[in-house]
Amino acid sequence: MKKFIGLILVIILGFFLYKGAVTLSQQTRNPGLNNYYNQNAVSDTGVANIVTSIVLTYRGFDTLGEVTVLFLAALGVGVLAFFKKNKKIKESSFIIKTGYKILFPAILLYGIYIFVHGHLTPGGGFQGGAIIASAFLLQLIIGEYKMSSAWAALFEGFSGLVFILLGGAGLLWLGTFLGNKGLLPLGTVKMLFSAGIIPIIYVFIGIKVGFEMTGILNNLNKE
Amino acid sequence: MIFFIGSFGLFLIGLLIMMTQKNVFKILLGLSIAETGVHLFLITIGYIKGGLAPIIFDLNPTQMLNTKFVDPVPQALILTSIVIGVAVLGLGLAFIVNLVKHYKTEDITKIKELKW
Amino acid sequence: MVITNFPLYLIILPLFVAFFIFMFHSFFKKIALFLAFLTFLVNGVIAYYVYLASQTQSILVKLANFLPPIGINLFVYKFNGLLVLVVAVVGILVSLYSLYYIKEGDKSRYASLLLLFFTGMNGIFLTGDIFNFFVFFEILSISAFSLVGYENKKMSIEAGFKYLVQASLGSLFFLIAIGLTYSQVGTLNIADIASKIGAITGPMKFLIFGSLITGLGVETALFPLNFWLPDAHSMAPSSISAILSGLAINAGLYGVIVVFYIIGNGAFLNVLIIVGVITMLIGESMAYRQTNYKRMLAFSSTGQMGLVTMAFFAGTPLLVVAAIFQLVNHIVAKVLLFLSGGYILKDSKGYAISDLKGAFYKYPIAALGIIIGALSLLGIPLTLGFYSKIKILLGFASLNKFVFIVLILVASYFEGVYFIKVIANLFQRSDNEKEFSIPFFVNLIFLFLIITIVILGVYPKLLGNISTMAGELLNRSQYISEVLNVR
Numbered sequence: 141m142k143k144f145i146g147l148i149l150v151i152i153l154g155f156f157l158y159k160g161a162v163t164l165s166q167q168t169r170n171p172g173l174n175n176y177y178n179q180n181a182v183s184d185t186g187v188a189n190i191v192t193s194i195v196l197t198y199r200g201f202d203t204l205g206e207v208t209v210l211f212l213a214a215l216g217v218g219v220l221a222f223f224k225k226n227k228k229i230k231e232s233s234f235i236i237k238t239g240y241k242i243l244f245p246a247i248l249l250y251g252i253y254i255f256v257h258g259h260l261t262p263g264g265g266f267q268g269g270a271i272i273a274s275a276f277l278l279q280l281i282i283g284e285y286k287m288s289s290a291w292a293a294l295f296e297g298f299s300g301l302v303f304i305l306l307g308g309a310g311l312l313w314l315g316t317f318l319g320n321k322g323l324l325p326l327g328t329v330k331m332l333f334s335a336g337i338i339p340i341i342y343v344f345i346g347i348k349v350g351f352e353m354t355g356i357l358n359n360l361n362k363e
Numbered sequence: 364m365i366f367f368i369g370s371f372g373l374f375l376i377g378l379l380i381m382m383t384q385k386n387v388f389k390i391l392l393g394l395s396i397a398e399t400g401v402h403l404f405l406i407t408i409g410y411i412k413g414g415l416a417p418i419i420f421d422l423n424p425t426q427m428l429n430t431k432f433v434d435p436v437p438q439a440l441i442l443t444s445i446v447i448g449v450a451v452l453g454l455g456l457a458f459i460v461n462l463v464k465h466y467k468t469e470d471i472t473k474i475k476e477l478k479w
Numbered sequence: 480m481v482i483t484n485f486p487l488y489l490i491i492l493p494l495f496v497a498f499f500i501f502m503f504h505s506f507f508k509k510i511a512l513f514l515a516f517l518t519f520l521v522n523g524v525i526a527y528y529v530y531l532a533s534q535t536q537s538i539l540v541k542l543a544n545f546l547p548p549i550g551i552n553l554f555v556y557k558f559n560g561l562l563v564l565v566v567a568v569v570g571i572l573v574s575l576y577s578l579y580y581i582k583e584g585d586k587s588r589y590a591s592l593l594l595l596f597f598t599g600m601n602g603i604f605l606t607g608d609i610f611n612f613f614v615f616f617e618i619l620s621i622s623a624f625s626l627v628g629y630e631n632k633k634m635s636i637e638a639g640f641k642y643l644v645q646a647s648l649g650s651l652f653f654l655i656a657i658g659l660t661y662s663q664v665g666t667l668n669i670a671d672i673a674s675k676i677g678a679i680t681g682p683m684k685f686l687i688f689g690s691l692i693t694g695l696g697v698e699t700a701l702f703p704l705n706f707w708l709p710d711a712h713s714m715a716p717s718s719i720s721a722i723l724s725g726l727a728i729n730a731g732l733y734g735v736i737v738v739f740y741i742i743g744n745g746a747f748l749n750v751l752i753i754v755g756v757i758t759m760l761i762g763e764s765m766a767y768r769q770t771n772y773k774r775m776l777a778f779s780s781t782g783q784m785g786l787v788t789m790a791f792f793a794g795t796p797l798l799v800v801a802a803i804f805q806l807v808n809h810i811v812a813k814v815l816l817f818l819s820g821g822y823i824l825k826d827s828k829g830y831a832i833s834d835l836k837g838a839f840y841k842y843p844i845a846a847l848g849i850i851i852g853a854l855s856l857l858g859i860p861l862t863l864g865f866y867s868k869i870k871i872l873l874g875f876a877s878l879n880k881f882v883f884i885v886l887i888l889v890a891s892y893f894e895g896v897y898f899i900k901v902i903a904n905l906f907q908r909s910d911n912e913k914e915f916s917i918p919f920f921v922n923l924i925f926l927f928l929i930i931t932i933v934i935l936g937v938y939p940k941l942l943g944n945i946s947t948m949a950g951e952l953l954n955r956s957q958y959i960s961e962v963l964n965v966r
Binding site: 374378381387390391394397398401404405408436437440443444447450451454455458459461462465466 | 610614617621624625628631633636637639640643644647648651654655657658661662667
């Protein structure tokens with residue numbers, strides 16, 4: 141009975157969405173804010189990757205909210221913890237244990253590369269942080285995860301605080317939260333040290349996301 | 364057009380899974396599929412015919428003004444939204460582990476202590 | 480209109496303290512809740528100044544030094560100035576209550592979650608950008624999920640999980656609506672969308688507003704979307720039930736107000752009135768059958784939300800003013816009912832109403848809190864609820880819609896029955912000895928809320944000039960021009 145109602149609702153919704161899709165594909169795209177962002181991102185922020193300039197400068201407040209949401213997930217997983225005694229981890233095969241020794245630093249390096257170059261190439265703090273967390277996931281699967289959760293919490297909270305403080309620095313010196321233009325020199329585009337405080341923010345976001353996802357995975361693994 | 368149909372189709376499939384499946388883990392997976400569909404929909408909206416990825420590859424300013432870029436705003440929106448989706452998924456998994464431990468079953472129809 | 484940064488601290492300060500508490504959470508277990516309480520006090524002072532300033536002129540906060548609509552902005556006008564003040568006051572009371580009520584579990588995580596809940600609330604009320612609204616809405620929802628499941632009991636986890644699934648589904652619809660809106664008008668700023676809304680017609684308009692009301696309706700507890708509410712509100716710890724029923728529901732309602740009045744300029748109001756009527760009738764009649772005190776209050780919240788929706792979206796200034804009063808009344812009374820009843824029923828297994836027997840003789844101030852809260856929701860004279868309910872009835876009478884008056888009176892009859900049942904239980908003698916005594920500060924919280932309801936019932940003008948707030952909402956050209964013409 142319930143399946144039948146669900147099917148009917150989905151069909152009705154599908155009909156409306158189909159009409160919407162037809163309307164959308166027949167319209168031409170209205171020029172909107174994207175023209176402004178595409179033309180002026182370099183002169184406003186000095187970033188080569190326009191999406192990064194939107195995420196961190198024009199809509200930097202959303203990024204603050206996003207960092208908060210990840211932090212909330214880590215908090216929630218900690219609250220709902222239901223720990224058992226340490227269960228026996230199945231002994232991993234020889235291939236994984238040897239491969240881990242080579243793969244772990246390579247994945248970490250790749251993740252750090254992604255978030256350090258967030259303003260030049262596609263990528264950024266969140267993507268890099270997720271890659272770093274996957275390196276630690278490898279460690280968790282094998283059973284050699286040794287980071288203490290107190291240190292991880294310290295790093296996480298610290299990185300979050302640094303993000304807010306950087307925004308606050310914009311507040312004090314420039315008069316607006318997360319202001320970018322006068323704080324550090326914008327430099328020339330496509331150089332590593334350019335675009336004001338944006339690369340610094342992304343580094344801290346990368347560290348924070350990496351530790352956070354690792355913490356969540358660790359908590360889920362312990363149960 | 365095909366992209367809109369595809370993304371809405373993913374969303375509807377995810378919705379169907381969430382409403383009809385009984386295993387709690389599958390319900391969360393349906394949520395994840397539906398979220399993927401919505402994100403694809405947002406990106407499709409940002410597509411401009413003949414546009415390139417919004418990354419400056421040439422230092423020549425006049426050259427930059429003439430190239431057509433794809434809309435970068437939906438990409439920024441889904442960056443945020445994917446992270447929010449991951450966070451909710453992580454929290455949902457923690458809930459599921461706890462739920463299964465308490466009720467000893469994964470069937471959502473049996474988890475009905477609270478009634479009207 | 481003035482451009483400052485002051486309202487930003489309402490969002491940044493709780494966020495900062497939440498990170499700080501978590502950073503040292505192994506050391507902070509004892510004083511975390513106290514730190515949270517201090518933060519809420521500072522927050523209250525800032526909110527009071529924001530409220531005072533917003534009643535004379537609107538405040539715009541530019542973020543990242545870009546003008547709207549290029550950048551994100553926060554905008555304080557008269558209506559959300561009042562709401563921010565109410566939120567801050569409830570925050571102070573709930574954090575003080577939590578100091579005495581939460582005895583088990585990881586208190587430093589609870590304190591961080593509570594601070595982040597209020598970050599989300601303030602962000603929702605202050606923001607001027609629709610995607611930013613979505614992000615803060617998610618912050619609010621996710622902290623609510625974790626707080627509902629805080630006690631790790633079997634039924635709390637079930638309630639939290641069902642809440643998670645339904646709220647995530649709602650937020651997906653909201654995201655679809657944002658995408659559709661962006662494709663039509665090319666901007667995400669609320670004032671900018673409002674000025675360009677005329678370009679959207681036909682099936683697209685129906686789809687956009689339909690998705691928006693589905694997405695926001697899950698949090699606002701409108702009829703077919705509120706199945707999560709009775710479970711979640713009854714199984715959370717009492718301080719959390721108070722802020723869920725009192726504040727989170729109203730965040731959803733604020734979203735509906737912004738979408739349908741400021742952006743939509745009065746579109747689809749009839750649909751909302753009908754949904755409000757159905758929600759109110761179903762909510763009150765379900766509450767009538769409950770034996771669990773908190774579940775009864777949760778159903779009563781849906782009923783009250785139906786009433787406020789009905790009055791808010793009727794479209795005339797008289798009814799909007801009455802709805803604002805009823806909104807404030809519901810917040811204060813519901814918080815009082817949950818906090819006082821929750822403390823008396825602290826050790827009871829199923830929060831049964833029969834466990835309230837004899838509470839008037841054992842814990843007089845808490846019982847008085849339950850009585851005044853109930854009377855205010857019913858609309859008995861001398862309370863704020865009387866003033867707001869009479870205004871709603873008069874407003875519908877002036878529109879000649881007598882059918883609504885009859886429906887409201889029917890719902891009030893049901894309300895009366897179950898609240899009288901609770902009050903009668905309070906006065907019965909019971910054989911149990913008094914097991915604990917209520918700390919002085921907790922009684923102070925109850926007294927503060929009781930006095931607020933009674934004083935506002937006698938002098939409702941103390942809340943400020945509500946009719947200008949209503950005028951601002953119904954005629955949004957001032958909002959649009961103030962945000963878009965800033966230089």
